[in-house]
Amino acid sequence: MIYGKVKTMKNIFFLFIIFSLILFQSTSSISQYILKRGNGTEPDSLDPHKATGTWENNIIGDIFIGLVTESPSGNIIPGMAKDWDINNNGKDYIFHLRDNILWSDGVPLTAEDFVFSLKRILNPSTASQYASLLFNIKHAKEIYNGNFSDDRLGVHAIDSRTLKITLENPVPFFIQLLSHYTTYPLPSHVVRAYGEEWIKPSNIVSNGAYILSEWSSNNHILLSKNSKFYDSENTFFDKVYFYPIEDNRLALRMFQAGDIDMNITTSAFPVSELERLIKDFPEQARVYPYLGNSYLPFNMSKPPFNDIRVRKAVSMIINREIINDKVVKAGNDSAYSFIPPETQNFLPGAVLDFTGMTIEQRKGVARTLLLDAGYDKNNPLKFEIVFRNSFDNARRISAIAAMLKREGVYLKMLPFEARIAYNKMSQKDFELGDAGWVADYNDPYNFLFLFKCDAGPMNYSQFCDDEFENLLIKASKAKDLIKRSEIMKQAEQIMLDNHPIIPISFATHRVLISEKIAGYVDNISNIHRSRFFYLK
Incomplete structure (x- = not known):
């Protein structure tokens, strides 16, 4: 999932409305338990097939639940499926749904709802940026490309309580993938009735611990407890408010004042307040x-970035250690590769080809590359960066601009809200972008798929390489995990050698949790479903 935190100028009236609303909620909640969450930025969509951001996942995962779901510690546990069998050397999955599961309107949830949902996301007219995530399902890619009809998809309802999914090849991370919102069931009876309007609070039906009650744009999203949820009796909070608090300095003040109970984002408070x-x-x-x-x-x-010499030169000039250790100072490790070292089934070793050189050596090579590409004092390299406009991120991009300027390279900074910045990158309306990626499941493929030719809008650089593609196909067929890891390492190296991106850092997340709240567990995915929280 993409992640990002933004800061925009909010007028006094907006802040007055937010604080007045919180006060009203506090004085009107005597008989109910209410949880108030900061959530970074405003969602573009809560449709599981249209969303792409972590801030959207926080909400979608509260109102919908897939075949499997996440525990408080981030481990995979049964969701709508009570158990499953794996057959045919890991290519066939048979899921047995829980008994008597219902949508929030009381309509029975069946295996056909999963079939409907998976066919919908693979329909090109849905325009899901995440469709390629499901191409491991048999014939999914051919259906998405319009070569097959969707009745050939490897997903079948054996009966109302039994779902069969057939894969092209064994996939070691497939069960983890099924916790991602792209695989959630949708209420087919509601989507068919309302079309694209099904997601509105007045129409939506869900199967998770909560239902969507209100969506006041740029103000709040209100979820209410779903009495039809299979584990409703163990869901403590009656209502959950999500606030799009874009400025983490404001979020910290609200948290300290008791106006929000938590702020679970990638960077919930300013780095300057970390110590x-x-x-x-x-x-x-x-x-x-x-x-x-x-x-x-x-x-x-x-x-200028259709020239590998220019891409490599810009990457070499940027001093990641200065940015991460002196400017940002958030505890992030500098990155000279793309896949985080904590990733499961990962073999380290793929790195940028200038790793190990001193920064002065790198600058010298960069100058030569730029001269060869036709850039000098009389024709300096100039370009723009579209970036996520948070307080901390602006400092980072400013530092990068200063590094480049000292080498005669001029960077124009274009700040945007995170969702707008990502939309620009998806639409290829940028020269240099600013992005972050958080794993949807713990496997190297979830990082490398971003560079596949068919990754669509999520392949911001439009990198496309036949050798890279063939290695990922080879990895998908490898039965031995060690051999598969070696192939993935080769693929990552090919991507890095082409310099489609500038890796900057591996992430940490900063979270605020009230001392009144229990049920929070640190986890590497930073996924925390509201149904597991309760008051101490």
């Missing part, structure tokens, strides 16, 4: 490794 908060409030200010990274994608489809 103080960890020292004074170690149980409330949490910092933990994150299965994600931060990188700058080049738009390789047009000048």
